[in-house]
Amino acid sequence: MSVLRRTRVLHATDTLEVGGAERVAVDIVNSLDRRHHEPFFCATRGDGPLRDVLLPDVEVSILGRRATWDAAGMLRFARFVDARDIDVIHTHGRGTLQFVALCRRLGLISTAHVYHDHYGHLHLDRRASTGLRSALHTVDDYLGVDGRLCTWAREDVGLPASRVHLVRSGVDLTRFDGVEPIDLRAAFDLHGVEMVLVMVANYRRQKDHPTVFRALAELDPAVRARLAVVTVGSTESEPGFFDRCWAMAQDLGVTEQIRVAGGRDDTLRLMAGADAGLLASKNETGPLVVLEYMASGIPFIATDTGEITRAVAGLPIGATPPPRDAHQLAAALHELLDAGPAERAAMGARGRQVAADLFDQRQVTRQIEQIYHQILTKTPATPRPDHASLTPAGRFDR
């Protein structure tokens, strides 16, 4: 007689610092179906504030490895995996991928391995080093948060299509329930401004604040005066970038329309108080902030980059102009302004519903659980005939 036990899933990241990949990992772990899964978490390098976000039932290990070839770290990791009898290791980030792949290659572990790729710089570097390529070929399944990553994995790295899955990022909608909005007009001296947009993005090249400023400059002054943008995010992420952006805004004569809130820990409240959200990134794989705009119930203008904007393009919940295109961004700003407060509110409400329908974290996690199940039922090296069974896996590659 076999004894049913839950599938033991270990999520591994470099650290628990606040970052896109780490946030996704924590959200997946927290939303794994506890009836069938027992979650573990390993930060292979160091701890971080996201540890406090993990649910109390998640056992956390901080490995403290110093490099991919950290022999002591590998042994500690292998002991942890062995002692907890882990069924699936789910890695996030290329450093941790290569670390775990090396453990497998050296025979320290034989556990099924899923790699979750969040790499956001494919537009700058498509190279796959020998080490990365080799590591990718050891994983059982590859999950890409963006269709372009999946294409890269298939065409450039040569992974079989059957092992490549598109898994969009999700959002935990409950985080947005009961958030008390901040009155942005009062907080940032924007009395009388018709539409206040919030742009949650650190001042970094990737986030492309200059295109926002160029778009503002393209608007007729009378139109421009009716709106304002509150930028939320660190001004010190990339030395000198903010200063050059601000000099550009001054040259373009649009500083009246911009407020710089800096890094804040009340971002959700700022979103809730805005009339719309804005994101002008050159490149993103998510981007999660668009989901947060939708979950906050505000319409958005977000450049057409990343899987999330791709999935919602054309829906009456926001606009997705091409990245780097100041003309089309200006047109989108004008259109949203002219839509009026009632229509903007309606768009925001529809966006919240779309977030619930398409991006609810629980749905995304169910997809991932199916992939675990599929691997475990097809991998002879890790037979688990006594696992609690889920429904057969679907295929998410495209």
Place this chain on the structure above:
Amino acid sequence: MVAVTVDTEREAARTPSPIASVSVALCTYQGAPWLPDFLGSLQAQRRLPDELVVQDDGSTDDTLAILESFARTAPFAVRVEVNERRLGSTSNFERALERTTGDFVALADQDDIWYPEKLERLVGVLLEDPILTLTFSDADLLDPSGRPLGRRLWGQRGIRHVLVTRQIVPGARFAQRALTTGCTMVGRRRAIEAALPFPDSLNDPVAPMRHDRWLSLVAAAVGTVRSMPEPLLGFRVHPDQQTGVLTTTELAKRLLAAAVAATRNPPPEARAAHLARARQIDAAAERADRFGDFDEADDLRGVAAHHRTRADLGRTVPARVRTVWRELRLHRYDPSVLGTAAAAADLVRALRPTPAALPS
């Protein structure tokens, strides 16, 4: 300045895509021997263009008659304009690009043969990734009669390795060396707009910069340029072409000439050439700054500064050697055999006891 000879508008028989339009910018000059092959290959594209914009630089052969005949049956709009005076290749392309209206613009040479999948493939790559401003492919080399030579364009130019391994090519690489050939490229509208108008410095008589290098330089400075290693056209190599490739023998001859020149006092135009190149790259940096691509602008200014430095290495042997060493240490020489040759030549000049500063 120009006389319009043909301007046809017609519904495309096979409208390729409702979401994006594609222009082909073709420059012609005395192209009658080659043009039918090219036009035939254009008409056979799986993804047809929405318009063909032709800029003729004053042909006196049958070029215009061939174009007129083609325009009557082409399944897309054909717009031909003839320059009243010869502009030369770069300005001719500038004029053609100004007249295009498509979301994507493919550049074409009159003597090439496009493979049926060329437009579909390159436009598809740009459609898939909105951050890309320009993409370009490799090409098979053809002899004058159109027979394959069994060699590829990138291999012949010694750039295959860098383009296959990197795929994403930063602007500074285009500033260091011409890596693209116009007829292999498709650019997004915003890259074309950023590159227009061409700065006057491109037509510097000592060191002109061709339209394709300028376009890729600007496209990389204000966006992302991706290389596609597959050959998507046949590139004809013949004595009449303006945009030819160096044969191995010609390349060896040039390297030998450069080596010999390094042992002599540099000619006055060498200094002027470096300064002209610096002005051209500075112009690209200015476009990047205008778009808020500050780091890319800084990288380009670094390459421009390298050219200014090479124009004036210093007065004394130690100063000149220090200068060359610093430029090597900062990786400012093109990381290819040509860059290595340039560095070696500068070092030889630096070590010469006679004043080796390039004459002003």
